[in-house]
Amino acid sequence: MEIFKSYSFTALERFLKYVKIDTQSDPNSLTQPSTDKQKNLGEILVEELLEIGITDAELDEFGYVYATVPATTAKEVPVICFCSHMDTSPDCSGLNVVPVIHQNYQGQDLVLPLDPNQVMRKVDHPDLEFQIGNDIVTASGNTLLGADNKAGLAEIMDAAAFLIAHPELKHGKIRILFTPDEEIGRGVDKVDIKKLGADYGYTVDGESCGSIENETFSADYARITISGVSSHPGFAKGNMESAIKIAAEIVSFLPKDRLSPESTEGMEGFIHPVAMQGSVEEASIEFILRDFDDAELKNHEDILKAIADDVMEGYPSSSYKLEVKEQYRNMKVVLDKHPELIEYAKIAVERTGVNPKLQSIRGGTDGSRLSFIGLPCPNIFAGEHAFHGKQEWVSVQDMQKAVETIVQIALVWEEKN
Template sequence: MHDYPFTVTDRFLHYVQIDTQSDPHAATNPSTEKQKDLSRVLVAELHAMGIQDAELDPYGYVYATIPANTDKENVPVICFCSHVDTSPDVTGAGVKPIIHQAWDGSDIVLPDVENPGDLPQVIRVADHPDLAAQVGNDIITASGTTLLGADNKAGVAEIMDAAHYLMTHPEVKHGKIRLLFTPDEEIGRGTDKVDIQKLGADYGYTIDGEALGTLEDETFSADGVKITIQGVSTHPGFAKGKLENALKIAADLLAALPKDQLSPETTEGYDGFVHPTHLEGNQDKAVLQFIVRDFTEQGLLEKEHYLQDVTKQVLAGYPNSSALFTSIEQYRNMKQVLDQHPAVVDNALEAIRRSGLTPARRSIRGGTDGSRLSFMGLPCPNIFAGEHAFHSRLEWVSVQDMQKAVEVIVNLCQVWEEGA
């Protein structure tokens, strides 16, 4: 693909300027209608490529097919998937992407600030070790007041450019390829309304990873926990010996959690955690929400039992109050499924090697749409997209990494065809 005029950068610069932030508090599918603004653009571009069955469904999912062009009849159907939404953590409205061409290796100072007198955002090389390999490359950032949206619009643009390449290079043989663009991944609902039967794929790949050459085939297993505390409410003027304030009980529970372990800020590698994410209520009733993460289901259970024990210990000081503990499964470690289908990982590693890269298998301290898709019958590891510092104003991606991701996608289609 050395002579191919990549379109991934132009697509990416366009996509990130479309606000697609999802909303965890909305009950609709998708959670925000504005996500469909990008999805409609994708459908139009796919139609322009000659992919006539590209469609946007009512739930915000884009489905499309690159028809097979091989004489082999037993090539598995492969799906490539990315999500169109951006994180609720930082605004995605008014993104102004900047290309730092032939980056010289110095810290990148972003020009825009929220208010006059604010210090600018700085992408410091010391804080971003993956930047060390990018000297001379073209780095794309936002301007300092928004996230960039490389998570996951880099992946979207890479799949779209790979589709463009395959549609304009019929000499590259491949089986049937399905494309899937999802909403609401950032709020844990990216696969809620996926029609697996309609998708009709045998194996899948999310393009939503970080460093160049990486393949993630293992994720956290994840549960959500809600603790509803029922206190004892009474008029504060007559409360002595009667009032048991639900907010104070919740505060005691949070204060009882360890400061040096079991939290995201104190763990790494294969360590799991218990992480409070939301508190609301009043003196009568309070609701605490947590996410619990571990690479094994046994580890999840141990952490949830620990949280139950802490809750009981705190309530011992409030004899007339109670707590309802509810656990909801969110997703499970994709490795449980992928180990049963070794070809899906092996072929991806070969495609990365063919692109001139040294593949690196990694575990991800998080989840992707692929986590849930794997348990829905579509084994689905995660391939790098080149996105870094996601969910922040310091987000960045390099043009050259995005181009390599396009190349990996194209090579992967050929690897599956050759092996059939």
């Protein structure tokens, strides 16, 4: 792209710095943010925002970073927000991340140096097929990398630096939002939408280069609590009804060839047990329920209840309780009312020389909930792959394309309004 012809991207430099800061969120914490260490990265982001010339960057008590790239046009243009999250997944360690750059990738297996058993092959990572000649960043084998979503942070920061340095480029007011606790579903719990003051947003938290995501799962959390009958094991015949065994039986009756993460793809939803604990007297099972269709999501709840009812018939002295809580809903319901969000993102991606790909997310983003609290917010690519695991990776060149896309989105909104 002509406007980036002489620009030295900073996304990689920033990214390598951010991933070394441990920002794991904690689903068992009751605080906001769930881990105070997320603020360590927030403070660094504020410092960098101030350094590039943004004057209002701030980190609030709840761990949110807010900042503004001022408008350079006299037009009345909708205020656009770009958002990424600071936390990394609790599923895999993010402590002492050692990033490794595999330069000029040529299709070979990538052996991660601190654990030779961690070998990244194209057959397991099909998108590597499109990275020949690019530079691949991985972790070293004993942690995740943190590309989800520190790649997004670095890209937004680089785009902001570029826009501040090029006031001749016409764009409306840009708001930046960096959130904590996205990985545990609390990313927007304490966000101040009025203070943010944006009309529309884009999360930068997607996968393959060029992807634009306008649809997420709808998501519920479910918990079954079982009250069994305890007695001395030496005298338990005809008397004991173990809550642990009841829980195990319920899990064993879940569908295995459908409605499970390991047997579904595309637009198929699932019922997924994620935690189980207990004793003879009481046990609990936690589930996540997912589907793109809200009616089907309710069907998953009904299936879970029917399984529990059937199992409990064999334990007449025991009982159970099923609790279901809404987590987020499919953002497509909101985004379909604002087609320009996707239209302008497609134009922006095309201007970078990449073919845009409209996709659905088998998961959720902060944009899922932001869309329902007043900020319609699709998701664009950050280039992150194989997230939440030790073989997570990102391409330097894809990160740079994401920076270009963010800038172009800002310019397109000014041009079209």
